[in-house]
Structures are given as C-alpha cells and as structure tokens.
Amino acid sequence: xxxTQLRYVLAVAEHQNFTKAAEKTFVTQPTLSMQIQKLxxxxxxxxxxxxxxxxxxxxxxxxxxxxxxxxxxxxxxIQDIVDQQKxxxxxxxxxxxxxxxxxxxLPMFLHNFIKKYPKVKLKIxxxxxxxxxxxxxxxxxxxxxxxxxxxxENIKERVLYYEPFVGYIPPSHRLNxxxxxxxxxxxxxxxxxLEDGHCFRDGIVNLCKTQKxxxxxxxxxxxxxxxxxVKLSNEGLGMTLLPYLHTLDINEKEKSNLHFFNEPSPxxxxxxxYHKSELKMQIIEALHTTIAGVVKGAITFQNVEIISPIAKxxxx
Amino acid sequence: xxxTQLRYVLAVAEHQNFTKAAEKTFVTQPTLSMQIQKLxxxxxxxxxxxxxxxxxxxxxxxxxxxxxxxxxxxxxxIQDIVDQQKxxxxxxxxxxxxxxxxxxxLPMFLHNFIKKYPKVKLKIxxxxxxxxxxxxxxxxxxxxxxxxxxxxENIKERVLYYEPFVGYIPPSHRLNxxxxxxxxxxxxxxxxxLEDGHCFRDGIVNLCKTQKxxxxxxxxxxxxxxxxxVKLSNEGLGMTLLPYLHTLDINEKEKSNLHFFNEPSPxxxxxxxYHKSELKMQIIEALHTTIAGVVKGAITFQNVEIISPIAKxxxx
DNA sequence: ATTCTTAATAAGTTTTATCGATACCTTTTC
DNA sequence: GAAAAGGTATCGATAAAACTTATTAAGAAT
Numbered sequence: 121x122x123x124t125q126l127r128y129v130l131a132v133a134e135h136q137n138f139t140k141a142a143e144k145t146f147v148t149q150p151t152l153s154m155q156i157q158k159l160x161x162x163x164x165x166x167x168x169x170x171x172x173x174x175x176x177x178x179x180x181x182x183x184x185x186x187x188x189x190x191x192x193x194x195x196x197x198i199q200d201i202v203d204q205q206k207x208x209x210x211x212x213x214x215x216x217x218x219x220x221x222x223x224x225x226l227p228m229f230l231h232n233f234i235k236k237y238p239k240v241k242l243k244i245x246x247x248x249x250x251x252x253x254x255x256x257x258x259x260x261x262x263x264x265x266x267x268x269x270x271x272x273e274n275i276k277e278r279v280l281y282y283e284p285f286v287g288y289i290p291p292s293h294r295l296n297x298x299x300x301x302x303x304x305x306x307x308x309x310x311x312x313x314l315e316d317g318h319c320f321r322d323g324i325v326n327l328c329k330t331q332k333x334x335x336x337x338x339x340x341x342x343x344x345x346x347x348x349x350v351k352l353s354n355e356g357l358g359m360t361l362l363p364y365l366h367t368l369d370i371n372e373k374e375k376s377n378l379h380f381f382n383e384p385s386p387x388x389x390x391x392x393x394y395h396k397s398e399l400k401m402q403i404i405e406a407l408h409t410t411i412a413g414v415v416k417g418a419i420t421f422q423n424v425e426i427i428s429p430i431a432k433x434x435x436x
Numbered sequence: 437x438x439x440t441q442l443r444y445v446l447a448v449a450e451h452q453n454f455t456k457a458a459e460k461t462f463v464t465q466p467t468l469s470m471q472i473q474k475l476x477x478x479x480x481x482x483x484x485x486x487x488x489x490x491x492x493x494x495x496x497x498x499x500x501x502x503x504x505x506x507x508x509x510x511x512x513x514i515q516d517i518v519d520q521q522k523x524x525x526x527x528x529x530x531x532x533x534x535x536x537x538x539x540x541x542l543p544m545f546l547h548n549f550i551k552k553y554p555k556v557k558l559k560i561x562x563x564x565x566x567x568x569x570x571x572x573x574x575x576x577x578x579x580x581x582x583x584x585x586x587x588x589e590n591i592k593e594r595v596l597y598y599e600p601f602v603g604y605i606p607p608s609h610r611l612n613x614x615x616x617x618x619x620x621x622x623x624x625x626x627x628x629x630l631e632d633g634h635c636f637r638d639g640i641v642n643l644c645k646t647q648k649x650x651x652x653x654x655x656x657x658x659x660x661x662x663x664x665x666v667k668l669s670n671e672g673l674g675m676t677l678l679p680y681l682h683t684l685d686i687n688e689k690e691k692s693n694l695h696f697f698n699e700p701s702p703x704x705x706x707x708x709x710y711h712k713s714e715l716k717m718q719i720i721e722a723l724h725t726t727i728a729g730v731v732k733g734a735i736t737f738q739n740v741e742i743i744s745p746i747a748k749x750x751x752x
Numbered sequence: 753a754t755t756c757t758t759a760a761t762a763a764g765t766t767t768t769a770t771c772g773a774t775a776c777c778t779t780t781t782c
Numbered sequence: 783g784a785a786a787a788g789g790t791a792t793c794g795a796t797a798a799a800a801c802t803t804a805t806t807a808a809g810a811a812t
Contacts, residue, residue, distance in 0.1 A: 121439065122438055123437065138758070138759060139758060147802090149758080149760095150759090150760075150762095150803085151800070153759060153760060154761090155800075155801095158799095163514070163515065164518070165518050165522075170760095175758095175759090179521065180517070183517050183521065184514060184518070187514050187517055190510055191507060191510045191511050194510060195507055198437065198479070198500060198503050198504070198507075201500060202479045202481050202500070205496045440769090454791095455788085455789065455790080463771085464770070465791095466770080466773095466790090466793095467769070468790095469791060470791085470792090471769075473791085486790070489779075490789095
C-alpha cells in the first residue's frame with residue numbers, strides 16, 4: 121500500500137470515473153486501473169463495484185476511502201510542518217467566500233495580503249455556505265469566509281468580525297419615521313429578501329421568525345444582489361436589511377434611508393472557517409490576522425446579538 | 437514521500453542507529469541511508485543530525501516523527517478496517533500484563549481465548565505499568581492489562597473488573613482479632629509491601645497515606661511476589677494486603693488469616709488499555725469480552741472504593 | 753448494427769528501491 | 783599515534799515497480 125495508491129482511490133471515488141480521475145492525478149488511465157487493482161489484491165477486497173455505471177464504491181470501499189482521506193491529509197500535513205518550521209508561508213491556497221461577503225470584504229484585505237505574503241497563490245471562489253462546507257470536507261477548499269456559527273463538528277471557526285444588520289427603509293415605508301428600529305418592528309411580509317440559498321436571507325428569516333409566525337408564500341420579490349434590493353426598495357416595494365459593510369458604499373442620497381437597530385443590534389458573525397485537520401494552518405493564521413486587522417477599523421459596534429445563519433426547519 | 441520512507445525514519449529515530457534500524461526493517465543499511473536522504477531532499481530539511489553520536493533528531497525531525505507515527509498508524513488501520521469488514525480476527529497481537537495480575541488472571545482466560553480465536557497469535561509480556569505506557573505509545577504493544585485509572589490522554593481504558601484488597605494478617609498481629617478490617621486500621625509501618633515499581637504497592641501507599649503521614653524510610657522488607665510476602669508475614673514480620681484473585685489459590689491453613697475489608701472495600705480497577713488510535717480494535721474487543729466474561733464468575737463484590745494505582749508525589 | 757464510452761489488458765520503457773561492495777569518517781583501544 | 787572498531791555515505795548493478803502507448807473488451811447509446 122502506498123500513499124499514491126490511496127490518492128488514486130480518492131480520485132476515482134470522487135469522479136466515479138477512471139478516465140477523469142486519471143487526468144486529475146496526471147497519469148494515464150491504465151496506471152490507475154493497475155494500481156487500484158494492486159491495492160485491492162493486497163487487501164483482498166474490492167474497493168469499487170465496476171458493474172455499476174457510473175462506478176460505485178463497495179461497502180468496504182466507503183470505509184477505506186474515509187481512512188484514505190485521513191492518511192492523505194495527514195501526509196500532506198508533513199510538508200506543512202516543514203514549512204512552518206522554516207517560517208515559509210506560500211503555495212496554492214483555495215479560499216471560498218460567500219456571495220454577501222465577497223464584494224465588500226475582499227477589496228478591504230486582498231491587496232494587503234498579497235503584498236505581505238507574495239508567495240501565497242490565492243485562488244478565491246464565490247460559493248454558498250453549503251458548497252463551502254462540502255468542499256472543505258473533500259479538500260477542494262483550504263478555508264473559507266462564511267457566516268457562523270455552523271455547528272459542524274468537522275469545521276473549525278475563527279471569528280473575523282460581527283457585522284450588524286442595517287435597515288434600508290424608503291421614505292414611503294411605515295417605519296421611515298423611526299430614527300432607530302427594533303427587531304420587533306420587522307414584518308417579513310413587507311421585506312425584500314435575497315433569493316433562496318443565501319445564508320444572509322436565512323439569517324433574516326430566523327430573525328423575523330422570532331417575532332411572528334410567517335407564511336412562506338408571501339415572499340414575492342427576491343434578488344441575488346443587495347444593489348437590486350435597494351433599487352426595488354426605492355420603488356416602494358418594501359424595506360430591506362443590509363449587512364453593515366454594504367452600507368459604506370451606497371450613495372449619499374440613499375444613505376439617508378439607512379436606519380440602524382437599537383442596541384443590541386442583530387448582527388451576523390463572519391468567520392474564517394477551515395477543516396478540523398488544520399492543514400495549511402500558517403496561511404490560515406496569516407489570513408485571519410490580516411483580515412481581522414483591516415476590519416477592526418471599519419466596524420466599531422459594540423453591543424450586538426448574533427443571528428444564526430442556518431435555515432431552521434420550517435415546520436415545527 | 438512514501439509510507440515506507442516514514443517507516444524507515446521511525447526505525448532510525450527509535451534505534452538512533454541506521455544499521456540497527458536496517459535490521460529491524462529487514463533492509464540493508466544503504467537502503468535506509470538513501471531513502472531517508474531522498475525524503476530529506478524532497479522536504480528540503482535535515483531530519484537527523486548525523487554529527488551527533490549516537491545520531492539525533494533535529495528539531496524539525498522530532499515534529500516530523502510525530503506526524504510520521506500518525507500516518508504509519510493510520511495506514512495500518514486500513515488492513516484493520518478490511519479485516520473488520522470480513523469479520524476476520526487474527527494476526528499477531530502483543531499484550532502487556534502487569535506482574536500482579538499476570539499469574540492469576542492469565543490462566544483464567546488464556547485457554548478460552550486461544551480456543552475461540554485460534555488465528556490470533558498472542559504474544560504476552562510481563563511489564564510494569566510505566567513500561568506498558570511507553571510501549572503502547574511507540575506501538576510495541578497492541579494492548580495491555582493494568583490497574584487504572586491512568587489519566588493518560590493517549591490511552592483508552594476498558595474496565596475488566598474491580599478487585600478488592602484483602603488483608604493477610606498472621607495470628608501474631610494486633611489486628612488478627614478483628615473479623616473484618618477497616619482502612620483506618622492500616623498502619624503502613626507494620627505492612628509488608630511489594631518492591632518499588634509495582635503499581636499495587638503504589639495503590640497501598642496511596643490508601644495508607646490518606647490515613648496518616650508516613651515516613652518513607654520505614655519500609656524495610658520488600659519483595660517481588662505475594663508468595664514471599666505471605667511467608668514473611670507468617671514469620672511475624674507484619675501483615676500484608678493481597679489482591680482478591682491471589683487469595684483464591686493459597687492453602688487452607690493460610691486462608692484463615694485472610695481478613696476482608698468492611699464495605700466499601702478498597703479495590704483496584706483492572707482494565708484492558710490500548711492506544712487511542714484504536715488499532716486492532718476487533719482483537720481488543722474479543723479480549724475484553726472473553727476476560728470480562730471469565731472474571732464475572734470469580735469476583736462478586738459489589739461495594740468497592742477504587743484506589744488510584746498512580747504513585748503520588750511524595751512531598752506535598 | 754455501429755458507434756461511443758470506458759475499463760481492462762498487453763507489451764515495452766523508465767524509474768526506483770534495494771543490494772553487495774567499498775570508501776570514508778569518528779571514536780576507541782592499545 | 784597507529785590500528786581496530788563502529789558506523790554512515792557512495793557506487794554500480796539488478797530486480798521490481800510504476801508508468802506509458804496501443805489495443806482489446808464490454809456496455810450503453812444512437
């Protein structure tokens with residue numbers, strides 16, 4: 121048994137296809153076939169059920185894959201340990217970011233970071249929380265920025281900042297008179313929300329659900345960007361909630377429509393999250409320091425109440 | 437980097453000597469030299485400081501060895517997983533046993549076990565608790581039977597049985613009149629103890645220390661076996677304490693000198709212990725079931741108080 | 753029936769792990 | 783201070799292995 125063989129098994133298990141897996145591992149398909157056969161022979165088991173199309177893992181195969189992932193991870197961590205010892209911070213690093221954080225946070229720290237750690241090749245991808253969790257598991261991401269807490273036992277979280285929700289209330293709205301708003305003022309039926317799949321939307325739903333029971337069918341207008349929400353709101357289609365950092369770069373006229381919450385303001389917790397195996401921890405540390413440092417200047421709220429980003433089951 | 441290379445590193449780290457390590461890994465010394473050099477080159481570090489005699493690990497080397505042990509362990513667990521799936525229980529299994537358990541417990545279950553699991557090649561070694569812990573760590577033992585709790589975070593424990601202490605009090609002794617004795621009756625100054633290094637001795641010292649402070653210099657007579665202790669006791673040199681299972685096979689005349697404790701009787705907890713990596717777990721399960729089953733019939737005490745087997749620091 | 757997809761097999765090449773012999777470097781011994 | 787001993791690195795050869803290209807085989811799709 122070799123680490124290479126385990127890698128091959130993982131690749132085939134992932135792609136359910138020898139040919140694709142061969143490409144990804146930079147060898148030819150016969151190499152994969154043979155090496156995996158050799159491993160199967162050595163262990164005297166079948167790892168894959170080749171009669172199924174596409175190919176499937178056998179029962180033993182599934183367990184083996186778990187352990188194989190373990191071993192491959194741990195073996196990669198060796199280079200990690202060596203790098204750490206040398207104080208070297210570099211190499212490829214894949215970072216996932218949720219859509220509602222991407223446009224505001226990235227410009228704030230990216231330049232700083234690549235200047236400070238020029239050897240790190242950051243590959244940033246915009247992904248939903250769901251996709252992030254999946255990719256942290258299978259190692260396609262090294263870390264991610266998402267709203268927390270996630271309560272996922274395989275994922276560790278390091279808080280970056282707390283970002284308050286801010287009401288965007290057009291003049292026509294019933295709440296426009298109030299200087300500061302309260303959570304109890306909110307009515308999910310006259311609020312514009314992001315489309316399904318955004319955890320920021322889930323957070324707001326959680327927030328409002330604590331106020332009154334709601335009827336799911338009432339949502340009518342939904343969009344993928346806050347910019348659109350603001351415009352729709354200006355048209356008198358309802359109020360909306362924005363994450364604080366997004367309120368920093370809207371134009372002056374619209375700024376007058378912003379209404380903060382009375383403290384403790386509802387807020388989302390934004391964290392750097394990573395797999396519990398703690399691979400590439402030096403880079404994660406570096407990211408955390410850089411981002412937390414940059415954001416510290418931008419957000420100065422003190423008293424906040426964290427809203428869970430996880431969609432709760434609707435019928436209870 | 438290959439698993440084989442990591443094995444070689446572990447072997448050299450253990451023996452601090454390439455030639456010996458080569459023997460243990462069944463290859464020639466040049467093979468080791470070259471493979472380790474290759475790994476060092478790949479990682480661009482020195483794992484060993486070859487200028488020191490005997491050879492030493494570098495700082496990075498030490499960290500690498502930890503991780504290497506991890507990986508090698510986890511890779512061995514793969515065969516384990518496969519065996520488990522097949523329901524196969526067999527292979528070599530190295531079991532350590534503390535001296536004060538060895539002669540009484542072994543005959544009780546050994547025959548049963550090898551009959552039930554003929555494919556397991558049990559290699560049993562008598563070792564002190566200290567040596568057992570060390571060997572569980574470096575993988576020279578697969579499991580062991582020892583007095584617990586050990587409070588060692590890398591070692592897991594599965595209790596086999598609670599074995600009460602029984603007083604052996606010769607007719608000449610002041611306590612011989614009492615039918616049942618109490619912990620408070622004990623005076624470490626007129627007790628015969630096993631020689632240093634036995635955890636049973638440590639247990640008794642702990643037991644007595646709760647009664648009164650003691651002067652270490654007072655111990656005068658010490659022996660390596662309970663048989664000798666009983667004989668010395670018969671000569672009027674003091675009383676002694678025996679673990680319950682040992683009292684089952686002393687002769688009739690001497691049995692009359694046995695005095696049980698009032699309940700809750702002090703007792704030692706005897707457990708099957710193993711490394712937290714849980715390698716060869718099927719065999720460990722099998723051993724646990726067999727031993728616990730056999731002992732259940734022999735020990736029927738209900739109300740016991742567990743005495744720690746760990747020698748507490750003397751000055752406090 | 754034939755075409756496509758995809759895994760297995762075969763045969764040949766390259767790479768690598770290992771070995772035996774030996775060189776080389778310390779440390780110990782006399 | 784020369785010789786012996788103990789230990790590691792290096793060299794050249796060899797056998798094993800890993801990998802490649804080309805081809806076959808087996809199902810699924812057209």
